[in-house]
Amino acid sequence: MEGLSFFVGVIGNIVSVLVFLSPIGTFWRVIKHRSTEEFESLPYICTLLNSSLWTYYGITKPGEILVATVNGFGIVVEAVYVTLFLIYAPKGMRTAILVGILDVGLLAVAIAVTQLAMNRDVRIDAIGFMGAALNIIMYASPLAAMKTVVTTKSVEYMPFFLSFTLFLNGGIWAFYAVLVHDLFLGRSGGLIRRSSNFNTQRINHIYIDPHNSHKALMKLHYADLSDASSLRRWLDTILPDEVYNLAAQSHVAVSFEIPDYTADVVATGALRLLEAVSSHISATGRSHIKYYQAGSSEMFGSSLSALCEETR
Structure with a gap:
C-alpha cells in the first residue's frame, strides 16, 4: 500500500x-x-x-x-x-x-x-x-x-x-x-536519544529510514529525557497531536544494577516529558495533546509479537 x-x-x-x-x-x-x-x-x-x-x-x-x-x-x-x-x-x-x-x-x-x-x-x-x-x-x-x-x-x-x-x-x-487516510498531507515525527549507534530495533516494524527510502512516513529527531530543554524545543518544532513515551530501561536485570539511572529515565524522565508537554500547551495556546505512557515492554508485553492499540 x-x-x-x-x-x-x-x-x-x-x-x-x-x-x-x-x-x-x-x-x-x-x-x-x-x-x-x-x-x-x-x-x-x-x-x-x-x-x-x-x-x-x-x-x-x-x-x-x-x-x-x-x-x-x-x-x-x-x-x-x-x-x-x-x-x-x-x-x-x-x-x-x-x-x-x-x-x-x-x-x-x-x-x-x-x-x-x-x-x-x-x-x-x-x-x-x-x-x-x-x-x-x-x-x-x-x-x-x-x-x-x-x-x-x-x-x-x-x-x-x-x-x-x-x-x-x-x-x-x-x-x-x-x-x-488523511485529507491533510503530513508526516509523523518521533524523538530518539542521541547515541553512537542508530538504535531503532523496537520500532523497526513501522520505521523506514528516510535516507534509504522515499516511503518513510516517520521522521526521528534527537532529544533526551534527561534534558528538559531538548524536549520542549522539539515539541515546539514538531507540534505533535499525540505523544507516545516509549523510552525506558527495559532490561529487568540491568534496571536493578543501575537503579538511579532507571528511576531517572522511567520516572523522572516521564515527568520531564509531561511538564514539557504542559508548558508547550500553555505557551502555544493549543487545546490539548494526547499523552501515552508506553515505555516498558515488561509492563505492556512484547512490543512485536502482541501489538496493542490505545483503545484496548
Missing part, C-alpha cells in the same frame, strides 16, 4: 505541473492575435491565488517543502498568464480589479490574520482549510466560460486540456487521500 501511495503521489505531482502548463497553447494564441478574445481570466486568477496559499502552507508547515516548491512553480506560471490578460484583455480594468481583490487583497488578509491572530498549530489548519476551499473554487472556475460556450455553441473558449488536467489532477489527489 505504501508503494502504491508513493507512486500515486509522484503521478499527482507530475499532473499538477501539467495543469499549470496546459494553457500554453491558449496563451500562444493570445500573443499571436494580441487579444484574449472571449477567454475567461477567472480560472487563472483563482489558480494563482490557490498556488500562493499552498506555497504559504508549505512554508509554514514543517516537512512540506515539496508542496511549497511545486506551487511556487505554479505562482510563476500563473503570474505570466494573468499578466498576459492584463496586457491583451479588452476588459483589462475588470481583470485588474479581480487580480487586486483575489491575489493581493485576499492573500494579504489571509497572511496577516494567520500570522497575527493565530498560533502556529491553528495557523497551519486554517491555511489548509482555506487552500481546500480555494481548490473547490479553482476546479469550478472554468464554468465561468459556460455562458460563452452556450451562446456560441462552441467549446472553443473553454480549453479542453485545462479542463481535462484539472479533472485528472483532482481524481488522482482524491485517490491519494484515500490511500493515506
Whole structure:
C-alpha cells in the first residue's frame, strides 16, 4: 500500500505541473492575435491565488517543502498568464480589479490574520482549510466560460486540456487521500536519544529510514529525557497531536544494577516529558495533546509479537 501511495503521489505531482502548463497553447494564441478574445481570466486568477496559499502552507508547515516548491512553480506560471490578460484583455480594468481583490487583497488578509491572530498549530489548519476551499473554487472556475460556450455553441473558449488536467489532477489527489487516510498531507515525527549507534530495533516494524527510502512516513529527531530543554524545543518544532513515551530501561536485570539511572529515565524522565508537554500547551495556546505512557515492554508485553492499540 505504501508503494502504491508513493507512486500515486509522484503521478499527482507530475499532473499538477501539467495543469499549470496546459494553457500554453491558449496563451500562444493570445500573443499571436494580441487579444484574449472571449477567454475567461477567472480560472487563472483563482489558480494563482490557490498556488500562493499552498506555497504559504508549505512554508509554514514543517516537512512540506515539496508542496511549497511545486506551487511556487505554479505562482510563476500563473503570474505570466494573468499578466498576459492584463496586457491583451479588452476588459483589462475588470481583470485588474479581480487580480487586486483575489491575489493581493485576499492573500494579504489571509497572511496577516494567520500570522497575527493565530498560533502556529491553528495557523497551519486554517491555511489548509482555506487552500481546500480555494481548490473547490479553482476546479469550478472554468464554468465561468459556460455562458460563452452556450451562446456560441462552441467549446472553443473553454480549453479542453485545462479542463481535462484539472479533472485528472483532482481524481488522482482524491485517490491519494484515500490511500493515506488523511485529507491533510503530513508526516509523523518521533524523538530518539542521541547515541553512537542508530538504535531503532523496537520500532523497526513501522520505521523506514528516510535516507534509504522515499516511503518513510516517520521522521526521528534527537532529544533526551534527561534534558528538559531538548524536549520542549522539539515539541515546539514538531507540534505533535499525540505523544507516545516509549523510552525506558527495559532490561529487568540491568534496571536493578543501575537503579538511579532507571528511576531517572522511567520516572523522572516521564515527568520531564509531561511538564514539557504542559508548558508547550500553555505557551502555544493549543487545546490539548494526547499523552501515552508506553515505555516498558515488561509492563505492556512484547512490543512485536502482541501489538496493542490505545483503545484496548
